[in-house]
Amino acid sequence: MRISLIIFYALFLFCNKTVSQVSPYKEKHRPQFHFSPPAHWMNDPNGMVYYKGEYHLFYQYYPDSTIWGPMHWGHAISKDLVIWENLPIALYPDSLGYIFSGSVVVDENNTTGFQKGTEKPLVAIFTYHDMGGEKAGRNNFQTQGIAYSLDKGRSWKKYANNPVLSNPGIKDFRDPKVSWHAASKKWIMTMAAGNHIRFYQSANLKNWQLTSIFGNMEGSHGGVWECPDLFELPIKNTQKSKWVLLVSIGNGAPNGGSGTQYFIGDFDGKKFSNNNPKEKMLWVDYGCDNYAGVTWSNAPDKRTVFLGWMSNWQYAQIVPTKTWRSAMTIPRELSLQQTLNGIRMAISPVQELQKLRFDSIPIDLLKTTVYPANSNELTVTFYKKNMIGDDVYIELSNANNESIKVGYQKNENQFYIDRQKSGDTHFSKTFSAKHIAPRLINDNKITMQLWIDDSSIELFADDGLINMTDIFFPSQKLSFLKFNNFKKDAFSTKAKLYKLESIWK
Ligand code: FRU
Numbered sequence: 001m002r003i004s005l006i007i008f009y010a011l012f013l014f015c016n017k018t019v020s021q022v023s024p025y026k027e028k029h030r031p032q033f034h035f036s037p038p039a040h041w042m043n044d045p046n047g048m049v050y051y052k053g054e055y056h057l058f059y060q061y062y063p064d065s066t067i068w069g070p071m072h073w074g075h076a077i078s079k080d081l082v083i084w085e086n087l088p089i090a091l092y093p094d095s096l097g098y099i100f101s102g103s104v105v106v107d108e109n110n111t112t113g114f115q116k117g118t119e120k121p122l123v124a125i126f127t128y129h130d131m132g133g134e135k136a137g138r139n140n141f142q143t144q145g146i147a148y149s150l151d152k153g154r155s156w157k158k159y160a161n162n163p164v165l166s167n168p169g170i171k172d173f174r175d176p177k178v179s180w181h182a183a184s185k186k187w188i189m190t191m192a193a194g195n196h197i198r199f200y201q202s203a204n205l206k207n208w209q210l211t212s213i214f215g216n217m218e219g220s221h222g223g224v225w226e227c228p229d230l231f232e233l234p235i236k237n238t239q240k241s242k243w244v245l246l247v248s249i250g251n252g253a254p255n256g257g258s259g260t261q262y263f264i265g266d267f268d269g270k271k272f273s274n275n276n277p278k279e280k281m282l283w284v285d286y287g288c289d290n291y292a293g294v295t296w297s298n299a300p301d302k303r304t305v306f307l308g309w310m311s312n313w314q315y316a317q318i319v320p321t322k323t324w325r326s327a328m329t330i331p332r333e334l335s336l337q338q339t340l341n342g343i344r345m346a347i348s349p350v351q352e353l354q355k356l357r358f359d360s361i362p363i364d365l366l367k368t369t370v371y372p373a374n375s376n377e378l379t380v381t382f383y384k385k386n387m388i389g390d391d392v393y394i395e396l397s398n399a400n401n402e403s404i405k406v407g408y409q410k411n412e413n414q415f416y417i418d419r420q421k422s423g424d425t426h427f428s429k430t431f432s433a434k435h436i437a438p439r440l441i442n443d444n445k446i447t448m449q450l451w452i453d454d455s456s457i458e459l460f461a462d463d464g465l466i467n468m469t470d471i472f473f474p475s476q477k478l479s480f481l482k483f484n485n486f487k488k489d490a491f492s493t494k495a496k497l498y499k500l501e502s503i504w505k
Contacts, residue, residue: 022323025504029321029455029473032375032502033356034310035084036327037074041066043316044175044227044292045307045328046073047090047104047124049153050299055081056153057307057328058090058124060101066325067317071098071129075153080352081305081331083503090156091124091147096163097133100142101175101227102126104153106298108180111187111204114148122149123205124156125189127174128163140167142174144191146205165208170194175227177294178205184269190230190245195221197228197247199270211270215247218278219261222252227260229294230267231304235336235343242275242336242343243267246284248292250313253283255435257314258291260284264336264343276342284345286437287417287469288312289456290329304334305350310456310471315428320473321455329469330451330458337465339440346464349451353377357498365488365495369481375500378450378481384410385444386492388485393418396452396478404472406459407484408446413439415448415461415468423474440465452478 024030024038036042040063047058054077061074073091076084091099107114107121114121124147133141143163147156167173172194181188181201189200189208196216200208215225229246245263253259262282265274276282284290285308293308308329311319316326330349337346357377363369380394393407393416405418418434419425425432441462449460454477459468486493 024323025502027321027323030324031327031453031456032504033082033353033500034327034330034453034456035076037061037324038086039323040064040325041068042074042309042324042326043068043311044101044309045294046101046126048294048296048307049104049106049122050296051106051120051122052152053079054152055079055296056104056122057084058104059328061089063089066321066323070131071100073099073124073126077153080355081350082352082355087154090153091126094158096143096145097128097130097141100127100129101292102144103177103294103297105178105180105187105205107148107205112148112206113204114150116150119150119152122153124148125176125178125205127176129174139171140169142172143167144176144189144208159206161206164206165189165200172224172226177227177229179230179297181269186269188230188269190228192225192228192247194224196225197245197272199272201270212272214245214272214274215263218274219247219263220249220252220281223250223258225249227292227294230272231295232267233304233334233336233345235338236346238338243272244334244336244345245272246294253288254286254437255288255433256430257288257312259288260291260293260308262345282344284308284347285467285469286415287435287459287467288314288433289471290467290469293329295334306332306334306347308469310469314430318427319471320424320427327456332467339465341440344440344465347467348460348464349449349458353451356500356503358501359499361497361499363481363495363497365483365486365493369497371479371481371497371499374452374454374477374479375502376450376452377498377500378452378495380448380450380483380493380495382446382486382493383444384446386487388487392485394448394450395482395484396457397480397482398474398476398478400475402474402476402478404457404470404478406448406450406457408448408461413442415439415459415466417457417459417468417470419470419472422472425473435468435470437461437466437468
């Protein structure tokens with residue numbers, strides 16, 4: 001009797017296996033080669049820093065729910081920007097507030113005096129968001145605090161005299177990105193302040209002086225400015241470089257909702273000047289799902305590596321994933337390129353990702369290719385003169401007639417991603433749409449590189465001059481691949497497809 005009861009109970013448990021019992025990283029829609037948190041809510045990448053062979057990724061994290069809430073800093077590390085190891089939460093909210101976005105630097109010369117042993121201090125500079133102050137209707141509820149780690153980021157201590165930068169009476173006063181400015185031997189803080197950027201400098205990360213403000217009349221102002229970054233980038237094939245200022249905006253991106261613009265100019269340690277006309281808008285990504293991205297501090301080999309949050313505030317909290325919400329983009333390497341219309345950013349997947357390739361799948365351009373699962377890298381090269389009609393596109397679909405189309409239109413000289421029929425789009429009015437990216441050049445030869453995961457697609461066209469990142473939620477994996485309107489001979493169109501290994505074991 002007892003044995004049959006046990007068997008019955010075991011069967012009952014087995015049949016009632018709930019979603020939360022599906023092993024993490026195997027759930028429906030779970031990205032297979034992108035970073036996503038083991039469970040619960042994630043937004044912006046924070047504190048990205050490289051130290052002693054490890055890339056640290058902190059992130060806005062709410063460990064108690066799959067929607068936004070009291071912000072912590074989640075934490076993961078990687079040796080190669082590809083395989084991630086989840087670590088315990090690094091920063092918890094305290095009496096000064098939630099821990100909003102910010103950055104981490106290696107205090108090489110112990111300017112803070114925090115160093116005790118041989119390990120260099122890692123110093124986190126972040127925004128405190130005081131909910132009480134916000135609810136009371138004050139406008140000074142965001143301040144900047146610091147914390148430090150003397151054990152390679154494994155444990156963190158908040159500085160006793162926080163905040164290190166109090167609020168001058170600006171409601172949105174946040175997201176400090178700190179870097180070392182070698183020429184002036186000072187720390188520079190680039191911070192978002194509502195409709196502009198503020199630059200501060202410091203000798204010790206504790207006392208900050210305002211040096212200049214930028215931008216209230218420049219670029220796009222469709223939404224509040226957030227999550228800036230400032231760095232110098234070489235211009236490809238020259239000995240020259242320029243400074244790039246990234247600014248995410250909460251609304252008003254080219255295809256709607258939140259997105260990231262950039263400015264190119266000069267920076268003298270105190271002041272940024274824009275080299276383009278004030279009204280010129282430059283965009284990091286024309287898809288709808290690349291927000292709050294910034295670059296790794298202290299990255300080796302003088303590389304500038306960027307990572308964004310792969311969602312959009314328009315619908316991030318209601319996307320149909322059950323146990324977690326949101327993933328990051330793949331890491332991307334930034335450079336500058338001279339084009340006929342001026343200097344522009346070129347953005348490409350980091351080459352480390354190529355180690356995930358484990359099978360090259362032959363493509364017959366005349367037929368639909370069926371591939372076993374969804375993690376794929378696809379490169380297509382073709383010529384405008386070989387297009388059949390105005391519109392060529394690659395279509396990923398499934399047996400339920402759900403699809404994503406990624407294409408190029410000759411007359412408009414534009415790339416697009418169309419996710420109107422991509423599966424579940426009902427959760428938001430704005431999700432179902434075709435997103436457009438005007439091409440920056442007009443060459444006859446066109447290259448499109450696609451990174452396809454279970455619920456996202458990233459397009460790098462024209463060697464990275466155009467980026468588009470979009471998420472989607474099909475009822476089954478999109479495992480049919482079809483080429484439409486490409487001239488189908490091996491001379492006019494070349495395509496290469498790799499299957500990618502999962503980074504989650
Ligand atoms: C951007 C942002 C930041 C803020 C954080 C709060 O997505 O709004 O400005 O620090 O998210 O989670």
